[in-house]
Amino acid sequence: MKIIASYNIKGGVGKTATAVNLAYLSAREGNRTLIWDLDPQGAATYYFRVKPKIRGGTRALVSGHRDLDDLVKGTDFESLDLLPADFSYRNMDLVLEENKRPTKQLQKLLAPMGIAYDYVFLDCPPSISLVSENVFRASHVLLVPMIPTTLSARTLDQLQEFLEGHDGLGKVNLMPFFSMVDRRKHLHVHLMETLPESFPTFLKASIPYASDVERMGLNRMPLPAYTPPSNPVTRAYEALWTEIKEGLAKTGRW
Amino acid sequence: MNEFDQAYLVPDGTDLQGIKDAFVGHYEIAEDEPRDLLRRFHDTFDWSLYHAGTVLEERSDGSRRELIWRSLRGDSPDLTWNIDRDPGFAADLPPGPEASRLASLVGIRRLLPLLEVHTRITTWRLLNEDDKTVVRLELEQNRYEDKGRERRGPISTRMRLHSVKGYEIDLQETKRLLQEDLGLSTNRTELLLEALAAAGRKPADYSSQLDFRLDPERRADATAKEILLHLLNTIEDNIPGTRANLDSEFLHDLRVAIRRTRSALTQIKDVFAPDLVERNKEAFGWLGEITGPVRDLDVYLLDFNDYQASLPEALRPHLEPLRDFIHAHYGAEQKALVEHLDSKRFRDLLREWRAFLEAPVPERSVVPNAMRPVKAVADERIWTMYKRVRKEGRAITPASPPEDMHELRKSCKKLRYLIEFFDSLYPKQEVRQLVKLMKVLLDNLGNFQDLAVQADHLRDMAQRMRDETHASTDTLLTMGVLVGHLLEHQHRAREEFAQIFMTFDSEEHQALFTSLFTPPKRKRKGA
Numbered sequence: 001m002k003i004i005a006s007y008n009i010k011g012g013v014g015k016t017a018t019a020v021n022l023a024y025l026s027a028r029e030g031n032r033t034l035i036w037d038l039d040p041q042g043a044a045t046y047y048f049r050v051k052p053k054i055r056g057g058t059r060a061l062v063s064g065h066r067d068l069d070d071l072v073k074g075t076d077f078e079s080l081d082l083l084p085a086d087f088s089y090r091n092m093d094l095v096l097e098e099n100k101r102p103t104k105q106l107q108k109l110l111a112p113m114g115i116a117y118d119y120v121f122l123d124c125p126p127s128i129s130l131v132s133e134n135v136f137r138a139s140h141v142l143l144v145p146m147i148p149t150t151l152s153a154r155t156l157d158q159l160q161e162f163l164e165g166h167d168g169l170g171k172v173n174l175m176p177f178f179s180m181v182d183r184r185k186h187l188h189v190h191l192m193e194t195l196p197e198s199f200p201t202f203l204k205a206s207i208p209y210a211s212d213v214e215r216m217g218l219n220r221m222p223l224p225a226y227t228p229p230s231n232p233v234t235r236a237y238e239a240l241w242t243e244i245k246e247g248l249a250k251t252g253r254w
Numbered sequence: 255m256n257e258f259d260q261a262y263l264v265p266d267g268t269d270l271q272g273i274k275d276a277f278v279g280h281y282e283i284a285e286d287e288p289r290d291l292l293r294r295f296h297d298t299f300d301w302s303l304y305h306a307g308t309v310l311e312e313r314s315d316g317s318r319r320e321l322i323w324r325s326l327r328g329d330s331p332d333l334t335w336n337i338d339r340d341p342g343f344a345a346d347l348p349p350g351p352e353a354s355r356l357a358s359l360v361g362i363r364r365l366l367p368l369l370e371v372h373t374r375i376t377t378w379r380l381l382n383e384d385d386k387t388v389v390r391l392e393l394e395q396n397r398y399e400d401k402g403r404e405r406r407g408p409i410s411t412r413m414r415l416h417s418v419k420g421y422e423i424d425l426q427e428t429k430r431l432l433q434e435d436l437g438l439s440t441n442r443t444e445l446l447l448e449a450l451a452a453a454g455r456k457p458a459d460y461s462s463q464l465d466f467r468l469d470p471e472r473r474a475d476a477t478a479k480e481i482l483l484h485l486l487n488t489i490e491d492n493i494p495g496t497r498a499n500l501d502s503e504f505l506h507d508l509r510v511a512i513r514r515t516r517s518a519l520t521q522i523k524d525v526f527a528p529d530l531v532e533r534n535k536e537a538f539g540w541l542g543e544i545t546g547p548v549r550d551l552d553v554y555l556l557d558f559n560d561y562q563a564s565l566p567e568a569l570r571p572h573l574e575p576l577r578d579f580i581h582a583h584y585g586a587e588q589k590a591l592v593e594h595l596d597s598k599r600f601r602d603l604l605r606e607w608r609a610f611l612e613a614p615v616p617e618r619s620v621v622p623n624a625m626r627p628v629k630a631v632a633d634e635r636i637w638t639m640y641k642r643v644r645k646e647g648r649a650i651t652p653a654s655p656p657e658d659m660h661e662l663r664k665s666c667k668k669l670r671y672l673i674e675f676f677d678s679l680y681p682k683q684e685v686r687q688l689v690k691l692m693k694v695l696l697d698n699l700g701n702f703q704d705l706a707v708q709a710d711h712l713r714d715m716a717q718r719m720r721d722e723t724h725a726s727t728d729t730l731l732t733m734g735v736l737v738g739h740l741l742e743h744q745h746r747a748r749e750e751f752a753q754i755f756m757t758f759d760s761e762e763h764q765a766l767f768t769s770l771f772t773p774p775k776r777k778r779k780g781a
Contacts (some may be wrong), residue, residue: 075422076379076387081419222383246724252480 001114002248005139009155010101010234011126014145014179016043017213019123021237022221022244023142027080031118034072034081038092038135039125042085049220050084057088061109062095067114068109073138077225081117094131106134128162136169140251141244145179145207148191156199163244174199177240178206180213203247205240208233263441264411268711270393273413274378276435280427281380281388291373292313295446296341298363299495299504301458304547306359309446314343321347323356326444341365343501353547362556364501369400371409371449380428388424390416398449405453410442415664454558460491462507464514468678470629475525475615477628478518481675483611485515490604496545497592502552505591509549517671521635524623530610537603544594547587550711554580564739565732572732632676633773639669640767656706659751663699671694680770689767691758698754705744709737 006019016039019134023035037044042052050073060066072081096102110120136142144159146152157175163169176199185209196202207213210233212223219226224234264273273282288308294312297303303310304326311322323340324332333352341347342364344357380389392414399406413432417425430436450457466484468477488511495504501733516538519531554561558577562570594600615624623631646662670692677685718731757763 051384071420074418182645 001110001117002119002141003110003139004119004141004143004147004244005124006121006143007124007132007135007137007145009126009128009159010148010151013147014207014213015039015126016123017048017216018143018145018179018207018237018240020044020216021048021222021224021234023119023121024077024224025079025238026119026121026225026242027077030079032079032116033119033121034083034113034117035121035123036083037085037123038089038131040087040089041125042087044123045082045084047216047220047222048073048082050075050082050230052085052087054084054086058085058092058095059088061086062092062099062105064109068113076221089125089131094203096130096134102130103133103137106131106137110138128158133166133169134138135197136163136166139172141173141175141248143244144174144176144177147180148188148195149176150187150191152191153195153198155204156195173247174201175203175244175247176201178211181206182209187228201247203240203243205236205243207236207240260415260429262413262415262438263443264393264413264438266408266410268411272430273436276431277380280431281382281424282385284379284381284387284752286377286379288374288376291375293371293373293445295368295371295449296365297368298360299366300363300460300498302359302361303356308359309444310341310356310365311446312337319626323352326447328442340367362501363503366500367401368446369398369402369449369453369455371445372397372399379386380424382421382424388418388421390418391428391430392416396445396449398452400453400455402451403455407452408450409445409448410441410443412445413438422750435452462488462510464674464677466675466678467588468628468676470628472680473615473624474522474626474628474631475619475621475624478522478525479611479615481518481522482515483608485511485518486604486608486611489515492759493595497595499548499588502549502556505545505549505552509542509545512538512545513667514671515674516542517668518675521639521672522623522631522669522675523635524621526624526632527621534607539605541600541603544591548584548591549579551584551587553708555584561736565735569728569732572726572728573736575716575719575723575725575729576733579715579723579725628676629679630773631677633771636669636672636676637767637771637773639665639672640771643669644759644764647759650751650755652752654701659699659702659748663696663703666692666696666699684766684770688770691763694760695754698751701747702744702751705740705747709740709744712737712740714751 004022006015006022008015019035023033024127027033033047035044037052045052054061054066054071056066061068061071068083072083074080075082098106099105113120122135122139124132144156147155160174163172163174178188178192183194192206196204212231212233216223223231224237227234229235263624264270277283292314293316296310296312300464303323308328309324309326311324313320313322319337321335321337322332323334335352337347339346343362344353344360344365347353347356373396374394376393378391378393379387380391382388394412394414396409396411397406398409409752415425415428415432422428433440446456464484466481468480489508492504492508492511495501496508499505517539519535521527538653555577558573558580565573619625643662643665646658650658650662657658670689673689673692677689712733716725716730719733720730
């Protein structure tokens with residue numbers, strides 16, 4: 001089982017679209033795939049038409065009183081399941097704090113899912129918190145969607161600093177990529193040429209800004225499920241997924 | 255993560271709209287594009303998979319083909335293989351423990367298509383208030399097609415429910431609607447069995463085994479006809495497979511039925527007119543002859559790997575030219591066989607024979623045994639043959655010539671066939687014990703003779719290979735080693751004979767033969 005987190009400290013950069021569309025592509029290839037919507041706002045859950053609620057809330061889940069598997073919902077797509085968001089996730093930091101090893105709880109919860117799934121995608125809430133630290137520890141890949149702005153470089157620096165400053169976090173594969181790219185903007189084009197130079201693991205694939213992505217909220221399903229195969233955004237997500245798998249194969253950590 | 259949950263039978267003539275209507279107020283229904291599935295069911299000619307309580311189904315939907323092996327009772331998980339060609343022999347399947355299990359059931363027989371079922375699957379997705387799919391309902395409309403018999407027609411529509419993980423409550427609700435509101439019942443009838451029934455076929459309608467239920471009081475001539483008619487059916491059943499050489503068992507079963515026919519003709523004595531017996535004995539002798547050469551080659555090919563494995567490793571490759579030689583001659587022998595099977599002589603023979611067997615027996619007959627109760631004739635014949643086997647066997651010493659062993663084998667075979675024809679007239683358990691006993695003795699005698707014949711035949715072939723293909727010295731020498739092995743085994747069989755015959759002829763077994771088969775008047779004499 002490979003765990004792939006879609007994460008950024010900032011909000012509104014396309015994290016959920018990334019997790020939802022990549023999870024869909026993974027399942028479409030026949031991989032048994034789970035997406036866990038960790039964001040209390042529940043956008044990913046909404047896209048899959050599932051109610052943002054889990055029985056017993058965060059506490060029952062983190063304490064292990066409920067098997068993760070019992071909370072999973074099948075989506076409308078074969079091989080793709082969802083662990084829904086719950087509004088109580090906003091207090092997840094507090095609940096994690098109550099445990100002995102508060103930074104390793106998600107890892108522990110996810111471990112038994114390896115029997116049922118080939119890929120797990122985590123859709124993370126923005127901010128750096130105990131939840132995100134848990135995510136960093138549990139994940140094999142940290143996907144960081146970034147809008148090409150001057151602040152992006154700073155965000156990435158901060159993240160890298162954080163990872164290096166904490167024991168056991170330096171090993172995660174940091175894979176930043178550009179999201180919501182508008183090639184009409186000179187600044188976007190300029191940053192896309194320069195920024196990856198200082199980050200060798202920066203992915204080559206990028207996701208264009210497109211109203212198609214925004215329509216995911218209307219259609220309530222992953223983009224490739226309702227656009228033709230020739231759709232440029234769908235193709236961009238396919239290229240991204242291919243590059244991630246190649247990156248995973250190279251590291252050979254599993 | 256869908257899993258098979260439950261299947262329902264939709265009675266013929268059910269209005270599908272009526273089923274949809276039952277969901278109004280509970281779920282919206284989204285209907286997916288229908289897709290077509292072709293199912294082909296396979297089994298060996300002797301139904302080995304069916305006898306093991308299993309079904310082998312090939313499924314193709316245009317994009318992929320898979321082979322599904324499942325239990326008839328649905329009590330164990332299905333096994334699935336992806337395939338890219340017709341399943342033929344078990345050895346052609348992707349290797350693995352499952353394929354080995356299948357191989358142990360089908361042996362050397364070829365998997366043949368039984369019939370096809372064309373299925374159109376329409377998926378209804380039941381949607382909740384968020385338009386989320388919560389249950390999948392697959393409607394399977396089926397038509398069978400029996401290509402060989404040119405029969406086709408509809409069979410029951412089935413409905414399968416597939417749960418969506420996390421929405422089990424909706425599955426329960428759907429089941430309730432189907433069962434209580436619509437009155438549908440769950441279905442456990444295997445599709446294959448329904449299709450076979452619709453096609454007017456019975457599963458397991460072929461077996462090479464004899465399984466008569468004879469009436470001891472019935473006239474011997476009528477009973478003999480019943481036995482011979484069954485054997486004729488077996489002969490005819492095996493002709494198409496023999497002609498097409500689907501697997502070597504068709505010819506084998508054909509030959510066994512021919513031998514049994516000759517044996518029944520000559521050993522159920524004095525029930526038919528002597529000239530008829532004489533004529534047909536000769537005719538079936540001819541059938542034995544024309545079917546022999548291909549069978550000989552089959553035996554070589556079947557045993558070839560064992561032959562090769564019995565040799566020192568360094569010699570094994572040198573045996574390959576023999577395999578090539580056999581293959582090279584196989585085509586011609588098979589062609590000759592097919593010509594015989596297509597010949598007027600062959601067709602006339604079977605037609606006349608059937609006409610005779612199907613005709614009622616004459617009201618009165620002057621042939622001595624014809625009108626006697628079959629049990630009395632069976633007792634006499636078996637008893638006489640048993641005494642002959644005993645006499646011939648007891649006379650054999652280590653110095654006896656092979657011909658004596660050969661004679662004994664012929665008598666033994668006759669005895670065994672007689673017991674098998676008439677076994678339903680006697681207590682089951684005891685007869686089964688005797689047949690087993692005969693089998694041990696016959697195996698020993700068979701080994702002794704067949705190995706000698708094979709060694710001779712191999713020598714012949716070596717000569718022909720030298721003349722026809724300039725076989726290398728290495729190959730000829732290797733065949734020589736093989737001949738040596740065969741003769742060694744034969745020698746061993748000869749050494750073991752005394753012990754095996756002694757067991758056969760033990761007091762216990764003598765008593766058993768006497769109690770079962772002594773004809774009544776002899777018993778009176780003894781008393």
